[in-house]
Amino acid sequence: MTTNYLTADAIKTVGVIGAGTMGAGIAQVAAQAGHPVILVDMNAEALERGIAGIRKALSRLAEKGKITAAAADEIGNRINPAQELSALADTQLVVEAIVEKLEVKQSVFAELETICSDTTILASNTSSISITSIASALKHPERFAGLHFFNPAPVMKLVEVIHGLATAGPVIDTLLELTKGWGKVAVAAKSSPGFIVNRVARPFYAEGMRLVEEGVAEPALVDALMRQSGGFRMGPFELTDLIGQDVNYAVTCSVFASYYNDPRFKPSLVQKELVDAGWLGRKSGRGFYRYEEGKQQAEEPEWDEIRFGGFFQIREVVNSPAIGALVTRIQDSGVVIPQLSEGETGEIRFANGARLMLTNGQTTLERSQAMNDPFLIQMDLAQDYTSCTALAISARPELPEEVWTEVYALLDFLGIKSIRVKDMPGLVVMRTVAMLINEACDALHLGIASAQGIDDAMQAGLNYPQGLFAWADQLRPAYVAEVLENTARFYADDRYRLSPALRVQSRLGQSFYAAQGEL
Structure with missing residues (x-):
């Protein structure tokens, strides 16, 4: 077993196997960080295309003024093409980015062990194959890890640093420090299907x-709501x-x-x-x-129009953390709220009897029957109610048209486009976000990554508007759990079962990020 592990400072020359889009991108990242790079591909034409693509990308950076023309040439000259694995003999790190076939990867790494030093760190850019499985063919699996870049590697910030069952801790520490030094958001994760992001x-x-x-909404409407209400790009x-x-x-x-x-x-x-x-x-x-x-x-969805002149009159507001930003937006708009109180479940009551509440995962029909309030209208989640520009709403099928009007009018007054969708559990944004939070909680529960690591990965890898654990704390874990439990009850589908981590935080009444730091 290897006991002498390289530190990040000791890694000078980087080898990359595969001159395709990912391999070339990784080679560019390492070269831009100052490393001499050996880019290996047995296909001469692929190697030539890869090098040409890197130089073209560097030229574009120079044209945009992000680097000088001289720097572009210098970075390009650090990358040396080769067609044989033997060219990697003097490297300190080798990253493989070839076809996603276990046997092929195992064969390449087994050969590398006979070529490279016993201290060379070997890594795979695989997005789907178990790091433990690849490492099982090696004599020294402790120095093997996953180094999962996202496409395009020079642009995307996230790198998932994956440890297999046999990977040594110092190897992960080195790769985390190294890739952070390359300007990446590096997150440690356990080898498991999909790692963190996927x-x-x-x-x-x-x-x-x-x-x-289910006919809740058409694709264009779902996309618009996820952007304009959910805050996703x-x-x-x-x-x-x-x-x-x-x-x-x-x-x-x-x-x-x-x-x-x-x-x-x-x-x-x-x-x-x-x-x-x-x-x-x-x-x-x-x-x-x-x-x-x-x-x-794609055409813009047809939002519901304001009816009967747009008149509305708020009678009472029960504020809560979940809708506090919407209440602030109402107050900042100059609307007078005659009666304002605080509660765990927020609601807005109108003079015509309409009662607007944030969805809790029940259908509006179920919830209105439980509350004995036929005029209940549920609204969807917004990532930020102070700035959202669209919102889905729903009610029981037979709700009289005149009851809708004041809700339409308020949202229109606030500059929020509204649309009535089919009455199904969780509406659009809330249902999706609750499920994302639940999946993040399960990854935490299974020790795949830390809460902060998962939040960093989802934001850096997919540009999520905020971390999922931060979002859970904003809504309260107990409320997210309520949404999912109600959804699961409606469908009788194990798909919506609660993650143990979410269930525990819900029952404890605690946030995921405690005052003393991450739980």
Whole structure:
């Protein structure tokens, strides 16, 4: 067993195997950080394309003024092409970025062990294969780890540093320090299917597709709500079109199979239909949307119009942490609230009898019957009610039209576009965010990564508007648990079962980030 582990400072020359998009990108990152890099690919044409692509990317950086032309040349000259693994003999770190086949990777690393020093750190950029499985073919699995960059590697900040069962702690420490020095957000994670991001993100796509299957909303509306209410940069349908429906579907199927068909990761038949039809998104000209010359052809959803002149009169407001920002927005707009109190469940009552509350995961029909209030209207979650520009709302099917009007009018007055959606559990944003939080909690419970690490990964890797544990604390873990328990009760589906970590925090009444630091 290796006991003499390299520190980050000791890593001088970096080897990269595979000159495709990911390999070339990783080589560029290392070269920009000042390392001599040996880029290996047995295919001469692929190697030539990879080097040319790196130089082109560096030239674009120089044109934009981010680096000088001289620096671009210097960085490019640090990358030396080679077609044989033997060229990696004097490297201190080798990162593999080749085909996603276990046997091929094992063969490459077994050969590297005969070429490189006993102290050289070996790493794979795999996004789907177990680090432990790859390492099982090595004589020194303790110096092997995952180093998962995201595409494009020079732009995307996140690197997941994955430790397999045999990976030595000092190796992970070195890779974390090294990649942070490269300007990356480096997060340690345990080897498990999907690691952090590809696992925790599954509900973002799955719930959106299920909402479409159920007729709650069309793809364009779900995307608009996730952006304008949820604060996400892209909705699930435009994002999967960008990724490629075939790629996203394959990852979902892989995670589903790897977790022994856990219903939380169940693939969508809606997405399978697109893949079967060859409607793969931007790259094929059609996915959930049509594309012309690379531009998405999607119309803005038709938001509900204000009726009866837009009159509204608020009678009473019960403020709560979950809707506090909306109450602040109402007050800042100059609206007088005759009666204001505090409570755990916030609500806004109108003169016409309408009662507006944040969804708790029940259908509005169920909740209105339980509360004996036929005029109840539920609203969706907004990441920030002070700035959101759209909001979904729902009520029981037979709610009289005149009861809707004051709610429409208030939201219009505040500059929030509203739309009535089919009455289903959790509406759109709340249901998706609750499931994302639950998946993050399960990753925490299983020791895949820390709460801070998961939050950092989701923000740096997918540009989430805030960390999922921070979001859970904002809503209160008990409220998120209530949403999921009500949703699970409605569907009688194990897909919505609570993670033990969320259940514990809910019962303790504690946040995930305590005053003394992360729990």
